[in-house]
Amino acid sequence: AQTVTQSQPEMSVQEAETVTLSCTYDTSESDYYLFWYKQPPSRQMILVIRQEAYKQQNATENRFSVNFQKAAKSFSLKISDSQLGDAAMYFCAYRRGSNSGGGADGLTFGKGTHLIIQP
Amino acid sequence: DAGVIQSPRHEVTEMGQEVTLRCKPISGHDYLFWYRQTMMRGLELLIYFNNNVPIDDSGMPEDRFSAKMPNASFSTLKIQPSEPRDSAVYFCASSATPGLVIDEQFFGPGTRLTVL
Numbered sequence: 268a269q270t271v272t273q274s275q276p277e278m279s280v281q282e283a284e285t286v287t288l289s290c291t292y293d294t295s296e297s298d299y300y301l302f303w304y305k306q307p308p309s310r311q312m313i314l315v316i317r318q319e320a321y322k323q324q325n326a327t328e329n330r331f332s333v334n335f336q337k338a339a340k341s342f343s344l345k346i347s348d349s350q351l352g353d354a355a356m357y358f359c360a361y362r363r364g365s366n367s368g369g370g371a372d373g374l375t376f377g378k379g380t381h382l383i384i385q386p
Numbered sequence: 387d388a389g390v391i392q393s394p395r396h397e398v399t400e401m402g403q404e405v406t407l408r409c410k411p412i413s414g415h416d417y418l419f420w421y422r423q424t425m426m427r428g429l430e431l432l433i434y435f436n437n438n439v440p441i442d443d444s445g446m447p448e449d450r451f452s453a454k455m456p457n458a459s460f461s462t463l464k465i466q467p468s469e470p471r472d473s474a475v476y477f478c479a480s481s482a483t484p485g486l487v488i489d490e491q492f493f494g495p496g497t498r499l500t501v502l
Binding site: 309374378 | 483495
């Protein structure tokens, strides 16, 4: 079974600074996707960024970027120029690729990292 | 599009009562997922459907839980009888069939269930 581990229960960063959230995963599959979701106090799950395992290039979405190390099974999220609105729970998630089993599949989540932005 | 719709947003019930949570997926999506979020266990997949057919229900905790999808625009998650340990936030998500692009799962706002 796949597992996702987020070793940082809580992180704190000064506004405008950069912070990196860690995530490791375990899988025997070769085709999979990785995601970072943000959950603000409203509890709405918001997709921040996604990465296909077959792509070597790290995904980037504005101030959010990932460091995907496939051999090490590591998938960290970097938030640059942190803003107060970035304060939330961040979840790393894994999904098996469609080629691995056909069709879509459910997400396996880590336990989350609570990100605090200090003004 | 209105996004994934869940009702009710909050539910408070007493132990032993039947609880029904409802979900309307995004139109055109043919995958529907039910997740549960608790402090102890985090976010976990309960069951998912493809074209209204249950594909994987291995995450359903026990026989007290059941889920149905009678048509493409409606799904229910029922707990009977409910127990205090069922207290959690229940999310519904939907996605399109994987193709040449990644199928993003869109989440509903969740239903916060409290069983007294």
